Amino acid sequence: MMERRGLLKGAAALVLAGLLKPVAALAAWNKAAFSSKTSADALKSLGTPSAEASGGIVIEAPQIAENGAVVPIEVTSNIAGTTSLAVLVEKNPYPLVAKFDFMEGALPFVKINAKMGETSDVRVVATARGKHYQATKEIKVTIGGCGG
Amino acid sequence: MAGPMKMRATLAGSYTDLRVLMTHPMATEQQTKGQPHFIQNLTVKVNGKTVIEGEISQAVSRNPVFSFRLKGGAKGDKIEVSWLDNKGDTNKTETAVA
């Protein structure tokens, strides 16, 4: 407790000194999870190493994408008490794309545009009341244009 | 300097539909020879209270667009979305539910 207060005080001092922007001092970003090169490692770092397959997670995305630079992925969790959703593209160099925490007042829904290097499974892991659930969907990435 | 942001919040029956657009290069390690530049955190607040916190990676497409859904909601509710990138740049935008 003391230590935490000390840290916060330190951060506040840095903010006052103009060395850090206030948001920067407080925001958390799970570097270990985002630097993982496999989805298994990323999920371990997120604290969700195993998850049960669930039809309660709906992934809406095109089956086939015209370009991997932008692949729209919409995720809805119908599992009661869902508080977080993680989106992973299995074959990306760093599979974890995004993780959202939903508090009172937000529905467990998100739509994002993701980059995909190649055809891959997209995995979504939901956390609800301390349990983890998952669903996957394959998205085929194609090559278009002259390639110049 | 951060480019424009745009947000729209509209009542859609039992929930409020939120759509946010952000100007950002979202440059990957590969594109920048090891100097990636991307948004890492985003926060959605309703009337000052945080309802969504997101952590995102360089695999989110350039000029990110997000859709969220907020429980209930009423005309005039104040929505604020802010982001922070890996170089410490930030931006935020506010709108009222229409």
Next chain:
Amino acid sequence: MKRTAILILLGFSAGPVLAEPTAREVTEAMKRDFHPRGQATMERIPQDAVQRICTETRDNPPAALAKQLEGDQMKTIVFPSGSLMGDWKRAEKLAQSGRGSMWNDKPGVDVGGSCYNCHQISPQETSYGTIGPSLLGFGKKRGNGPDVQRYVYGKIYNAKAYNACSQMPRLGYAGTLTEQQIKDLVALLLDPESPVNK
């Protein structure tokens, strides 16, 4: 019927006020409105006989003229002696690459044949174009004897020797691909070990 069509194309269809510019006038407009960049010099603008006649006839020259053009083009092909089959393993990369000869390419470095842009080739590559015919199983159907090798080499080197107004670039004649690169592509289509023939 065909002759009428050509006469129309050559200018008789234009209204009394304004005729469509001739190929020569278009060339002049391009000389005025384009500029050289990188390896893409202004020498690329004037049309040769093939380009001009194909433009003027909308790729449908009278048979005798087509034959004459094809004969002239055939003379441009430099056939190496010996086997024309190179290494199909190297060719897949060439077939995949859409680079080469553009103003932002480095000559000799960024080179490809753009083959998949228009053709189906190896079954593993499902993102293929359809402007040209599918080449899947090409060698399996035709074998890989000297005549077939010569045909494939010649076709890649100068497609206009076989079909005057073909949409396929003259990859050897234009200097985009080297002799070895064309040989490798011949192998991609004809070698029994190539995925094309599996």
Next chain:
Amino acid sequence: MRAVIGSTVLALAFAPALAQQKSQFADYQRMTAEGSPVELFEIGGEELWKKPQGPMNASLEKCDLGKGPGVLKGAYAALPRYFKDVDRVMDLETRLLHCMMTLQGRSRDEATKALFGNADRPSEMEYLSAYIAGKSRGVKMAPGSSHPKEKESYQLGRALFFHRTGSWDFSCASCHGEEGKRIRMSDLPVLSDPKSARPLIATWPAYRVSNSQFKTMQWRINDCYRQMRMPEPTFASDATIALNMYLATTAKGAEYRGPGTKR
């Protein structure tokens, strides 16, 4: 007449089959359009339109795009067109460049420094095009067609479209001349056919997901010529405007629905 009726009947008979042939990317295209950041470019363009710049510290708000100084509604849908003040046909970007030079006093060199932008180097021209094109949403496309110079521009554009040249002997029609073809997985619209040209031209300029950047018609023409292995067409030259005129005229009558989102 009978032939016309006959082909109509045929077309109707084949209509269900054609409907089934819709692009396999239909879902992808719908979802990327819904989640497109294209609006950001319209917003950024509006700021630039109103921002005083150049030696004369003036905004572009008095720029006459053909409907009178500062009138934006429907202006893009009526371009390219003949402009009496310069005795020349101009497309949107050519006219914008003209306004930057005349109203803001900027040099051509300075105003054309960043014509085609990327993430690190935004292009003023691209942002402005997004904003101005957006003001034509719902307006039928009707480029100029009555002045002799407009007719001349169309004729040159049409001839350029079919003109084969360059290292690889291409014309525009080499790729955009036959129904149902594609490059890799990209469908190739036949741009000389109004039926194919309309939906396509009515959604340019556009956010292109492959570049993740807003792109204009001057860029589209430039980049096609690059891939045709040609020298570079000069920005805002008569040849580029003529091609633009040919495409816009082929698409005329289409309701403008851009700025769009493309592969």
